[in-house]
Amino acid sequence: MAITENDFNFLKKLVYDQSAIVLETGKEYLVESRLQPLAQKEGLKSIEELVQQIRLNKFGNGINKKIVEAMTTNETSFFRDVHPFETLKKEILPPLIEKRKIRQELNLWCGASSSGQEPYSIAMILRENFPQISKWKINFYASDISQQMLDRCRKGLYTQMEVNRGLPATMLVKYFQRQGPDWQIKDELRRTILFREINLCGPWPYLPKMDVVFLRNVLIYFDVETKKTILNKINRLLSPDGALFMGAAESTLNLNENFARTPYKQSGCYQIASPT
Numbered sequence: 544m545a546i547t548e549n550d551f552n553f554l555k556k557l558v559y560d561q562s563a564i565v566l567e568t569g570k571e572y573l574v575e576s577r578l579q580p581l582a583q584k585e586g587l588k589s590i591e592e593l594v595q596q597i598r599l600n601k602f603g604n605g606i607n608k609k610i611v612e613a614m615t616t617n618e619t620s621f622f623r624d625v626h627p628f629e630t631l632k633k634e635i636l637p638p639l640i641e642k643r644k645i646r647q648e649l650n651l652w653c654g655a656s657s658s659g660q661e662p663y664s665i666a667m668i669l670r671e672n673f674p675q676i677s678k679w680k681i682n683f684y685a686s687d688i689s690q691q692m693l694d695r696c697r698k699g700l701y702t703q704m705e706v707n708r709g710l711p712a713t714m715l716v717k718y719f720q721r722q723g724p725d726w727q728i729k730d731e732l733r734r735t736i737l738f739r740e741i742n743l744c745g746p747w748p749y750l751p752k753m754d755v756v757f758l759r760n761v762l763i764y765f766d767v768e769t770k771k772t773i774l775n776k777i778n779r780l781l782s783p784d785g786a787l788f789m790g791a792a793e794s795t796l797n798l799n800e801n802f803a804r805t806p807y808k809q810s811g812c813y814q815i816a817s818p819t
């Protein structure tokens with residue numbers, strides 16, 4: 544049965560309040576296809592019943608989280624779009640590492656890590672190309688709103704199809720081990736990243752001044768005000784010589800004037816416009 548306008552609006556508000564994700568009119572099909580299985584898992588026949596039960600307060604707060612999780616889009620892949628990772632490796636990290644060589648500390652944050660391919664791609668770049676920082680204090684945080692995705696990140700387990708997408712064979716051999724039909728990231732690499740739940744539209748926990756922030760393919764789901772708020776916070780969090788990476792369809796333009804696009808082709812890489 545098609546979702547009613549009332550139920551759609553109710554769910555739209557719930558998802559927005561919890562995650563800032565905007566479900567525009569026309570996304571009814573998405574809500575139906577993602578929430579019908581959830582309703583069934585909860586022992587209900589339809590989305591209508593699910594909404595009814597929420598309105599009657601029949602579930603704890605846990606149901607809101609489940610609904611948000613179901614409505615997130617988790618599309619990702621290793622070294623997605625290639626260029627950002629090339630820019631990180633060739634343009635951003637070498638001068639940063641040079642400047643941090645007295646302090647011997649580097650702070651990185653991947654703010655919408657989905658199932659982990661993005662932070663693990665960065666971890667592989669660090670290992671492969673910068674042996675001189677192997678003894679440094681590397682604070683590498685990766686976060687997402689979805690606990691299911693964070694569980695996947697922590698396990699670091701990927702199917703053959705997932706490793707076929709973007710991961711060079713040399714890296715597969717070096718950093719993964721066979722786990723039945725799947726591939727698991729080796730412990731030595733898994734241990735380099737601290738995975739934690741952070742809702743970008745909620746209060747953020749303490750994070751150190753960041754040298755590198757990846758915030759890719761997540762602002763596209765938010766409205767202008769939310770994008771502005773998040774970019775303002777990132778602007779304050781980023782070191783004056785740090786770098787922010789955004790997705791191919793994203794930009795800071797008209798959202799925050801204190802970021803400048805770097806000249807590196809198709810990298811989605813920004814730096815602070817007027818560092819103080």
Ligand SMILES: C[S@@+](CC[C@H](N)C(=O)[O-])C[C@H]1O[C@@H](n2cnc3c(N)ncnc32)[C@H](O)[C@@H]1O
Nearest residue numbers: 562615618619655657688689742743759760761
């Ligand atoms: C399309 S994936 C992007 C993954 C990766 N950054 C990439 O570009 O390949 C978007 C991720 O953003 C997460 N997300 C959505 N809303 C969020 C929020 N309010 N706070 C934190 N993460 C959120 C989703 O759970 C999802 O894993």
